[in-house]
Amino acid sequence: MYTWEELETACNECNKCELHQTRTNVVLGVGNRSAEVLFVGEGPGENEDLRGEPFVGRAGKLLDDMLELIGLSRKHNIYIANIVKCRPPGNRDPHSTERELCMDWLRAQFSLIKPKIVVCLGRVAATELIDKDLKITRDHGKWYDKDGTIFMALFHPAALLRDPHKKPDTFVDLKSLEKMIKEICEKTYE
Numbered sequence: 001m002y003t004w005e006e007l008e009t010a011c012n013e014c015n016k017c018e019l020h021q022t023r024t025n026v027v028l029g030v031g032n033r034s035a036e037v038l039f040v041g042e043g044p045g046e047n048e049d050l051r052g053e054p055f056v057g058r059a060g061k062l063l064d065d066m067l068e069l070i071g072l073s074r075k076h077n078i079y080i081a082n083i084v085k086c087r088p089p090g091n092r093d094p095h096s097t098e099r100e101l102c103m104d105w106l107r108a109q110f111s112l113i114k115p116k117i118v119v120c121l122g123r124v125a126a127t128e129l130i131d132k133d134l135k136i137t138r139d140h141g142k143w144y145d146k147d148g149t150i151f152m153a154l155f156h157p158a159a160l161l162r163d164p165h166k167k168p169d170t171f172v173d174l175k176s177l178e179k180m181i182k183e184i185c186e187k188t189y190e
Contacts, residue, residue: 014026019088025049036115040118072181093124
C-alpha cells in the first residue's frame with residue numbers, strides 16, 4: 001500500500017511501458033483525495049501532458065461545466081484520474097498492454113481514495129473498469145455494482161464536443177449521478 005507521496009514518486013519514475021519515453025509530465029490526478037466520487041478518463045492529451053493535470057483543455061472546460069450543473073467540483077468534492085498516466089502519442093487510445101501496465105497505479109489510487117462511486121468518462125475507461133463488452137452509446141448512464149462500489153459510464157467530454165447531439169442524454173445521466181450521490185454519499189455536498 002502506497003502513501004500519496006510514495007505513489008507520486010513511483011509514477012514519476014515509472015518506465016514500465018514505452019509511453020514514458022515521450023511524456024512531458026506524469027498525469028496522476030487532481031482533486032479531493034478523500035472524495036467519495038472518482039472520475040476516470042482514458043489518458044492525458046497534449047494539454048494534460050504539458051500541465052501535468054487531467055482534463056485541462058476544451059474537454060476539461062466542458063467537464064467542469066458538467067460537474068457544476070450537479071454541484072461537483074474538482075477542487076472540492078471529486079477526484080479525477082486516468083487509466084494511463086502518460087500521454088499516448090497523437091492522443092491515440094492507450095493500447096491494452098499500456099492500460100494493463102498502468103492499472104496498478106489506478107488500483108493504488110482506488111485504495112487511497114476508497115470511492116463509493118466511479119464515473120468512467122468514455123468508452124476506453126468504461127470497457128476497462130466496468131465491462132469489456134460495454135457499448136458507450138447503449139450503456140451510458142446505467143449503474144453497475146462491483147463489490148460495493150457503484151460505477152457509471154458517461155460520454156467522454158471530447159465526444160460531446162464532436163457530437164453535441166449527445167448532450168441531452170448526458171444531462172439525464174448527470175441528473176441520475178446527482179441523485180445517486182445524494183443517496184449513498186455522506187460528505188460530497190458538505
